Amino acid sequence: MKIMVTGGTGYIGSHTAIELIQAGHEVEILDNLFNSKESVLDKIAEIAGTRPVFYNCDLLDYAKVLEIFQNGKYDVVLHFAGLKAVGESVEQPVRYYENNITGTVNLLKAMQETGVSKIIFSSSATVYGDAGAILSEDSETGHGITNPYGQTKFMIEQILRDICVADSTFSATVLRYFNPVGNHPSGLIGEDPNGRPNNLMPIVMKVATGEIPELSIFGNDYPTEDGTCKRDYIHVVDLAKGHLAALEHMKPGFVPYNLGTGKATSVIEMVKAFEEAAGRPLPHKFAERRAGDLPELCANPAKAEKELGWKAEFTVADAMRDTLKFLGKE
DSSP states (O other), X not given: OEEEEETTTSHHHHHHHHHHHHTTOEEEEEEOOSSXXXXXXXXXXXXXXXXXXXXXXXXXXXXXXXHHXXXXXXXXXXXXXXXXXXXXXXXXXXXXXXXXXXXXXXXXXXXXXXXXXXXXXXXXXXXXXXXXXXXXXXXOOSSSOOXXXXXXXXXXXXXXXXXXXXXXXXXXXXEEEXXXXXXXXXXXXXXXXXXXXXXXXXXXXXXXXXXXXXXXXXXXXXXXXXXXXXXXXXXXXXXXXXXXXXXXXXXXXXXXXXXXXXXXXXXXXXXXHHHHHHTSOOOEEEEOOOTTOOXXXXXXXXXXHHHHOOOOOOOHHHHHHHHHHHHTOO
C-alpha cells in the first residue's frame, strides 16, 4: 500500500515508518519539523533501506496539503502530527486547538477530496480522563480530561466517529497510546524532542547526559506502593508494530484499540530500572504533585491481542537498554 504518514519524522511516526517500509509498504512523510529533525529521514533509510519521500508542510496550510494528496494517490493515512505537551496545552489552549483540530480537519478534507477513506489516528489514553485505573475500550471517554491536549484527542475522535456515521465505507482505526518509552534497538533513532522535554524518559535522558541536573518526581504521597504515580510504559517499537497490525486488520467504521502492556510501573521503579541498566545513580528529587496527575493508569490491551493479534513484547528493561544505546552510553 501507499501510505501517507503525517508527523513521520517525530518519535513514534519515524519508528512506525520503519516498520511499514520493512513490511513492504510505500511510505511518504508530511511533517513541519516543529518538534523533529529532517536528518531522521537518513536514519530511517539506514535502518529500513529506503528513504521516504518527504514533504515539509504544515497541516494548517490546506492548499499545500491538498496539492500533495492530489499528486500522491494514497491508500491510507497514518496521522501522528500534532502538538503534544500537556503543560504547554494548558498555557496555550488556542494554539493547541487550532493546530491539532484545524490541522486534522484540513487533512480529512484533503482525504475526502482525493478519495482516501482509511485513517489510523494517533490518539491517547488521555481521552479516558478520570474513568479509572485499568482502562478498556469500553471505558467512558471525554469526562474528567484535565488539559486541552487531551481534549483535542477526544474531539478528533468525535470527528472521526461522525465521519463514519456519515460514510459507511470510511475506516477510522483509533489507537489510544499509553506511555511510549525506549528507542530503536539500532541506536540510530529515538526520542529527541526540540526544546525542553515534557515526558519522563526524555528528561531522564537529559539528566543522564548532564543537560539537566536532576529529575523532579512530582509527588511521593500517592496511594501506590512507593507513593509515586504508576503508568503503563510501552516500548516504542511495540507501539510501531501495533500500527502495522492495525493496518492489516482495518475495517469500515470507528474502531478504537488500547496499545499498552497491561502492567503499570511507578516513576521510582522507572528510575531504578534506568540506574540498573546504566550502572550508576540517576540524580532525582521529589517535588509537589502536579495538578491533574492520577495515581495510576494502565491499559487493558486484550482487544488488540484478540482482534489484531498484537501484544507488547518488550519490557521496561529493554526500553532502558535501547535508551542507553541511543545515548551512546551502553
